[in-house]
Amino acid sequence: xxxxxxxxxxxxxxxxxxxxxxxxxxxxxxxxxxxxxxxxxxxxxxxxxxxxxxxxxxxxxxxxxxxxxxxxxxxxxxxxxxxxxxxxxxxxxxxxxxxxxxxxxxxxxxxxxxxxxxxxxxxxxxxxxxxxxxxxxxxxxxxxxxxxxxxxxxxxxxxxxxxxxxxxxxxxxxxxxxxxxxxxxxxxxxxxxxxxxxxxxxxxxxxxxxxxxxxxxxxxxxxxxxxxxxxxxxxxxxxxxxxxxxxxxxxxxxxxxxxxxxxxxxxxxxxxxxxxxxxxxxxxxxxxxxxxxxxxxxxxxxxxxxxxxxxxxxxxxxxxxxxxxxxxxxxxxxxxxxxxxxxxxxxxxxxxxxxxxxxxxxxxxxxxxxxxxxxxxxxxxxxxxxxxxxxxxxxxxxxxxxxxxxxxxxxxxxxxxxxxxxxxxxxxxxxxxxxxxxxxxxxxxxxxxxxxxxxxxxxxxxxxxxxxxxxxxxxxxxxxxxxxxxxxxxxxxxxxxxxxxxxxxxxxx
Amino acid sequence: xxxxxxxxxxxxxxxxxxxxxxxxxxxxxxxxxxxxxxxxxxxxxxxxxxxxxxxxxxxxxxxxxxxxxxxxxxxxxxxxxxxxxxxxxxxxxxxxxxxxxxxxxxxxxxxxxxxxxxxxxxxxxxxxxxxxxxxxxxxxxxxxxxxxxxxxxxxxxxxxxxxxxxxxxxxxxxxxxxxxxxxxxxxxxxxxxxxxxxxxxxxxxxxxxxxxxxxxxxxxxxxxxxxxxxxxxxxxxxxxxxxxxxxxxxxxxxxxxxxxxxxxxxxxxxxxxxxxxxxxxxxxxxxxxxxxxxxxxxxxxxxx
Numbered sequence: 001x002x003x004x005x006x007x008x009x010x011x012x013x014x015x016x017x018x019x020x021x022x023x024x025x026x027x028x029x030x031x032x033x034x035x036x037x038x039x040x041x042x043x044x045x046x047x048x049x050x051x052x053x054x055x056x057x058x059x060x061x062x063x064x065x066x067x068x069x070x071x072x073x074x075x076x077x078x079x080x081x082x083x084x085x086x087x088x089x090x091x092x093x094x095x096x097x098x099x100x101x102x103x104x105x106x107x108x109x110x111x112x113x114x115x116x117x118x119x120x121x122x123x124x125x126x127x128x129x130x131x132x133x134x135x136x137x138x139x140x141x142x143x144x145x146x147x148x149x150x151x152x153x154x155x156x157x158x159x160x161x162x163x164x165x166x167x168x169x170x171x172x173x174x175x176x177x178x179x180x181x182x183x184x185x186x187x188x189x190x191x192x193x194x195x196x197x198x199x200x201x202x203x204x205x206x207x208x209x210x211x212x213x214x215x216x217x218x219x220x221x222x223x224x225x226x227x228x229x230x231x232x233x234x235x236x237x238x239x240x241x242x243x244x245x246x247x248x249x250x251x252x253x254x255x256x257x258x259x260x261x262x263x264x265x266x267x268x269x270x271x272x273x274x275x276x277x278x279x280x281x282x283x284x285x286x287x288x289x290x291x292x293x294x295x296x297x298x299x300x301x302x303x304x305x306x307x308x309x310x311x312x313x314x315x316x317x318x319x320x321x322x323x324x325x326x327x328x329x330x331x332x333x334x335x336x337x338x339x340x341x342x343x344x345x346x347x348x349x350x351x352x353x354x355x356x357x358x359x360x361x362x363x364x365x366x367x368x369x370x371x372x373x374x375x376x377x378x379x380x381x382x383x384x385x386x387x388x389x390x391x392x393x394x395x396x397x398x399x400x401x402x403x404x405x406x407x408x409x410x411x412x413x414x415x416x417x418x419x420x421x422x423x424x425x426x427x428x429x430x431x432x433x434x435x436x437x438x439x440x441x442x443x444x445x446x447x448x449x450x451x452x453x454x455x456x457x458x459x460x461x462x463x464x465x466x467x468x469x470x471x472x473x474x475x476x477x478x479x480x481x482x483x484x485x486x487x488x489x490x491x492x493x494x495x496x497x498x499x500x501x502x503x504x505x506x507x508x509x
Numbered sequence: 510x511x512x513x514x515x516x517x518x519x520x521x522x523x524x525x526x527x528x529x530x531x532x533x534x535x536x537x538x539x540x541x542x543x544x545x546x547x548x549x550x551x552x553x554x555x556x557x558x559x560x561x562x563x564x565x566x567x568x569x570x571x572x573x574x575x576x577x578x579x580x581x582x583x584x585x586x587x588x589x590x591x592x593x594x595x596x597x598x599x600x601x602x603x604x605x606x607x608x609x610x611x612x613x614x615x616x617x618x619x620x621x622x623x624x625x626x627x628x629x630x631x632x633x634x635x636x637x638x639x640x641x642x643x644x645x646x647x648x649x650x651x652x653x654x655x656x657x658x659x660x661x662x663x664x665x666x667x668x669x670x671x672x673x674x675x676x677x678x679x680x681x682x683x684x685x686x687x688x689x690x691x692x693x694x695x696x697x698x699x700x701x702x703x704x705x706x707x708x709x710x711x712x713x714x715x716x717x718x719x720x721x722x723x724x725x726x727x728x729x730x731x732x733x734x735x736x737x738x739x740x741x742x743x744x745x746x747x748x749x750x751x752x753x754x755x756x757x758x759x760x761x762x763x764x765x766x767x768x769x770x771x772x773x774x775x776x777x778x779x780x781x782x783x784x785x786x787x788x789x790x791x792x793x794x795x796x797x798x799x800x801x802x803x804x805x806x807x808x809x810x811x812x813x
Contacts, residue, residue, distance in 0.1 A: 057687060077689035093684035095677045097801050106673055107688050135801075267797040 006069045008033040008159055008190050009054070009085075014063030016049055023049040025214045027063070031159065036181065036191045038201040038222060040234055041211035042435045044404070047194050048090070050211070051161055054192070055087045056080040081107065086152030090163040092144050096137035096268070100147050103136060108154045115154070122150050126180045137268045141168045141290050142499075149180070160184065161192045166200055168290060170498035171462070171491050178204050196234070196435075198227040210234055235435050251281030253320065254423045254454035255302075260315040260324070262297055262306065270294050270478040272301070277473055277480060279423065279454045284445060286469035286486070287458040289498055294478040295458050296341075299427045302456070303338040304328035318423060332361070337421035339413055341428040341458075343405065347412045350401030354393065355382045357400050358415050365419060381418070389414035390440065406437030413441055417448060424448065427458045442468050462491055462498075476500045512764040516757050517644040521652045524749075524756030526551070526714040526727075529655055530734035531741075531748050532662055533706025538738055539666065540699040541679040541806035545601030546586055548731025549608020550579045550704050551711035556612035556619075558712025559722040563624050572712050579708020580701045582608050587700040591693050594810045605731070612724075619722045626720040627651065651713055656749075663745035675699065679804040682811040692811055707731070733782075740789030742802045747792060755785045 011029040015022065024046045031037045041047045052058040054065065056074030064071055067083050074080050077087070094103050101112045101119065108115060116132040123129045128146040136144065145165060152160055162181075166174045181191055181204065195201055201208055202222045210218040210233045218233040232238055255278070262272040272294050279285050289295065300306040301316070301324075308315060308324040316324035318334050328338075340346040348357045355378045359367055367378045382396035389410045393403055400408060409429070416424060426445065430438035445468055449455055458475075459465055465472055466486055474481040474497035481497040530547055537544050554575035562571030586604040589595045627649040636646040666672035674695065678685045682692045714730065715722050733755060741748035758781035765777055793799055 056689075076691075077687065081689065089684075089687060093681075093687040095680045095684065097680055097805075098673065098676065102673055105670060106677055106690075267800050 005032060007031060007066070008068060009192075010066040010069075011054070012064050012066070014050075014053060014060045014065065016053060016058065016060050022214050024053070024060075027211075027214075027216055029209055029216070031190055031192060032207075033158070033190050034185060034188050035206045036185055036193055036204055038205035038208035039192060039194045039211060040196065040198070040201055040208050040222075040230065042196050042234055043406075043432050044213075044434055045211040045234075046214040047211055048163060049214075051087065051163055051192070051194060054080070055085060055161060081155055081157075084156070084158035085161065086155055086157035086159070087161040088145065088148045088152060088163065088165060090165075090167065092148050094136050094144055094147060096135075098136060099132070100130060100134050100136060100139075101132040103147065104132075104151045104154065108151065118154060119150055122153055126153070126183055127176060128180060141292055142170075142173050145169070145177075153184075157189065159190045159192060161194070163194045164196070165193070166195065166197060168460070170290065171495035172499060172501075173495075174200070198230045198234075201230070202227065212236055251283065251452065251454070253278060254281055254318070255279040255456065256317040256320075257302075258315060258317075260301065260308075260312075262301055262308070264297060269297070272297055272478045275480050277483070279456055281422070281452050281454045282449060283470045284449045284455045284457060284468050286465035286472035287456065287475050287480075288462055288465050288472050288494055289460065289475035291460050293475045295427070295460075295475060298475065299338075299340065299425065299458055302425050303336075303340070304331040333364075335422035337361070337416040337419055337424050339409075339416050339424070339426045339429065341431060343408050343412060344401060348400040348408060351399055353397045354386070354391075354400060354403075354411060355379055355396040357411075358382045358385065358396075362415060362419055385411060385414040385418055389417075389444070405431075406433040409433050409441065410437055413444060417444060421453060423454045423456070425456045425458070429457060429459060430461065430464060438464075462494060466491065474498055512761075512768070514640065514644045515764055516760045517641055518647070519760045520753055520757035521645070521648050521656075522718055522756075523760055524752040525652050525655050526710045526718060527730050527734045527737060527755065528659065528749060528752040529710035529713060530707045530731060531737045531752060532655075532659060532745070533703035533710070534734060534738050535662070535743060535745065535748060536666075536675065536706075537699050537703035538804055538807055539675045539679045539743060540696045541682060541804055541809065541811070542590065542696050542700055543597045543601060543808040544583065544586055544604070544700060544703055545598060545735065546583070546604030546608060547703075547707050547735050548727055548729070549605035549610075549612075550582050550707035551608075551714070551731045551734075552612035552725075552727045553582055553608040553615075554579045554708030554711030555715035555727055556616040556711075556722060557708070559622075559624070559715040560615060560619055562712075562716045563619060563622060563722075568627060568716055571716050572709055575708035575712030576705040577708070579704040579706070579711070581704070582611075583700050583704020583707070584697075586704075587697045590810065591697055591700075594812055597808050597810070609725075609727075616722045616724060620724065621721065623721045624716060626717045649717055651717055659745055659749045666745065679806055682806050686813055692813065696811075710734070733785075736786065737789070740786055740793060742789075742793040742799055743804060744802055747789065751785055751789050754788060755781050758784055 007030045009031040011027055014024060014027045016024040027050060039047050039050065053060050056077045056079050065074065072083065101116050104119065105112055105115055119132040128150055130143050130146050145168065165177060169177060185191060193205055205222050208220050208222045209216055212234060222230065258276045260275045264271055270293065297306065304327050307327055310325045313322040313325040318331055318336055323331055344350045358381055359373065359378055362381060365381065367374055367381060379396050385391065386393060386396065391411045392407050403411065429441050442464065445455055457465065457469065469486050471483050471485055473483055474494060476498060477500060484494065530551055534544065534547055557578040558571040558575035561574040562568055582604060586600055589600045590597050629647045629649055632646040636642045666675065674690060678690060678692050678695050686692050711727060715726060737748050737751045741751050762777045762780055766774055
């Protein structure tokens, strides 16, 4: 793309290294005034690093940043804001114990009273309604994002950076966000939109710069390319095809939850109310919903990290036995396995070797004899997982913390799958995992299902759930929607449950 | 003077050393740093304050020297925990021991010397009220300034941008850095402030409250101040309430012992600690308010 205008922002040959890892190598980027420019790349491609350089959170090792034609040095985000750059972070930079207006007054000058009025006015103009006096901990994820956007807009930026803004939004809210962004563009603001979702970029953006492994691999007009072309530029090969699921009917009942309720210890947390679901062998059941609606407690209740009172023991049955009052070991003994969302710290111990990490849940699989660890068996077991699940690592002695997110996830999933569980609970299976590994993980889950395992997947990636699940429930504010058959509902219908709007067209099963 | 009048007259002064130190520590902890060296910084302040006041005859100079000494010692702590990202608990304990040792060293040749304290000031009008007037409302200038300071600190923490910045850094230093705050600078300044306040607190104890220097004279007040901050759920008003309650109870203990009540003195000596902690535990039992005020990143090292 050529332009007669001076670019708003131009990067030439920008590089950034962390230790021995090159996060960005010789990046060239040109953003024109008033354009919506996409940065497309998968997890780990260097998008977030690049944005941190532009917003002054980090400084580049090499290369030059030009703002309106002038070379600039950005020492801190305050410098970037002074120039007219605003940023909405993926993991929000809001403070939960402060109110909305207090949060905003941290970087926007003015009294809280005048700010409150300006927040309301902006909200009306761009459809970003939020109560200035609300405490941030009481807001939903979508509302928090609006607060972040408003905080940027109050400083009248020329360039607004949004880092993966749609990853936390249901489909309806994504549409609303896009309307807001187009309205901002119409007022002359340029937008840098970071995403790994191809359809969104085709829908919204004028230009896209594609990153792979820290380098620019393409500059395209997204509307002129197919999603397949974009994917090839993004991951360097054709998108792997999804594994087809074999339809199965009516396996045996493996997990039954009926009338399960739980009050959260955290006063800002949500109580879970009267949850019921059933999970049979040979099916994958999904729990959709935006994070923070009770997912963590639900996973802990099913895995046995939270144990219920004896009087409520019937609320959760595994293989027909009441287990709600039993701990994690008892549940695992019945053939239950769990892959938590936090890989380091809960799924694996960072500074222990892979072998020792394998031992943590697989000690029953012949790795311990007479109370002593059988190192040879442990190593063989680990090497087998590494081999079969394509874990890229020097070997069983590597520390878990040294593996990339995707490889560690494959290892943990491999460890649990090797135990041949009857019921497998997987929480956020592909968070922060690159596309290749994510496809592989989904394929493994479908294979297991085809072999007759019962699998429960908690995920906020709606696309993923549609790909692998037979049925799904939506978790919203601690309540479960009715069971929905994946093949018979649309993303919009599921999205309606995600924002608490209830059933649109009946697709309950 | 009966027992009630005795307690009313003395409780504010008894509370002042703990309150001064606790207010300083409150600011430190609000930014997410736990400095357990309070006792040692107070001891150093007490020794330096006494030596300076004795030598130059000026309380103001004494307080200045104590504030400087406390701040310098706390900056050593800041260097270790912010610069070298050391464990805050271990570093705080070490600094505390260092401060106590330094106070013994410097104070050695001033042992058992005495100076005169500060005159009491009667608040106009209020001191004419019967019973509480001539007792509660007649205090030295530092007591009045400390109470004023507590009100001022409450206003700063809750109603100014500076206060919001301090709370933001303590809740989520990574987010604070992402929006452009210099987390380490803010924490370092807070630590120095806390050290200066602890030094002043020590100087009050050694030059005004009991105007003499004796090794070990801080006698656990630093630890009480630390407990007040936590049990006062990081709120200025509750911390002040706890400090005054503790002051009143510790005087009450003296009165009871002097009155010849037949209870072992060890048990009586426990009463102020137990009652203060119970009272503050009860008022901080509201979980929602506790969560609202707890400093989320307290004690956790931060590396940008």
